[in-house]
Amino acid sequence: MRALVQRVLRANVTVDAETIGAIGPGLLILLGITHSDTPDDARWLADKVASLRIFNDADGKMNRDLIETGGSALVVSQFTLYGDCHRGRRPSFIDAAPPPAAIPPYEEFINALKAQGIKTETGRFGAMMQVELINDGPVTLLVESKTV
Numbered sequence: 001m002r003a004l005v006q007r008v009l010r011a012n013v014t015v016d017a018e019t020i021g022a023i024g025p026g027l028l029i030l031l032g033i034t035h036s037d038t039p040d041d042a043r044w045l046a047d048k049v050a051s052l053r054i055f056n057d058a059d060g061k062m063n064r065d066l067i068e069t070g071g072s073a074l075v076v077s078q079f080t081l082y083g084d085c086h087r088g089r090r091p092s093f094i095d096a097a098p099p100p101a102a103i104p105p106y107e108e109f110i111n112a113l114k115a116q117g118i119k120t121e122t123g124r125f126g127a128m129m130q131v132e133l134i135n136d137g138p139v140t141l142l143v144e145s146k147t148v
Contacts, residue, residue, distance in 0.1 A: 001031070001037045001105060001109070001144065001145040002031070002081045002142060002144050002145075003029050003030070003142070004081060004142055005028075005029055005049055005052065005141045005142075005143055006028045006030075006135050006138070006139065006140045007026075007054055007055065007136045007138075007139035008023070008025070008026060008028045008074075008135055009024070009134040010022070010024050010133070011074045011132065011134070012133075013132075014132075015124050015127045015128070015130075020124055021076075021121035021122050021123055023071075023073065023119070023121055025069070025136070026066060026119075027071065027073050027074070028131070029073055029074065030076050030078035030081060031076065031077055031078060031081075031106060032081025032082050033077075033079075033096070033101070033106060034082055034095050034097055035095070035101060036146075037105045037145065039105060039108045041105060041145040042105040042106075042109040042112060043109075045144075046108075046109045046112030046116075047112065048143055049113075051067070052141070053065050055071065067118065071118075072119040072120065072121065073113050073119070073120045074120075074122070075113070075122045076122070076123035076131055077106055077123060077125045077126070079093060081096075082096035099126055103125060110122060
């Protein structure tokens with residue numbers, strides 16, 4: 001499981017010109033799921049992301065996590081995080097889990113964030129979405145549940 005985590009001042013996701021998720025300060029999390037991902041991976045990754053010390057303290061140092069800041073999370077499914085561009089010019093998405101396998105860990109990740117008291121908004125799994133964000137920093141990290 002891969003999470004591309006962006007610290008944001010605000011972010012939103014729209015489907016068919018309708019805003020379906022929006023947050024203020026917090027994290028935009030683009031979430032990719034592969035075939036072997038389990039609910040345990042989803043919970044581990046959610047805990048890791050929520051506890052990343054990537055928000056500034058009073059001295060301007062990155063020492064605070066999402067929970068400490070009271071920030072929100074916007075989780076958007078992103079199968080292209082498992083795109084393989086090594087061969088040719090067209091990415092292969094064979095490593096991305098198909099929807100029946102990807103939806104349960106995706107939902108487990110969201111539920112694990114909510115269980116920690118984090119206000120969590122989402123995109124719509126499988127939909128064509130438009131995501132807007134104001135990246136803060138910018139701070140962008142790739143976090144994986146397994147060593148590849």
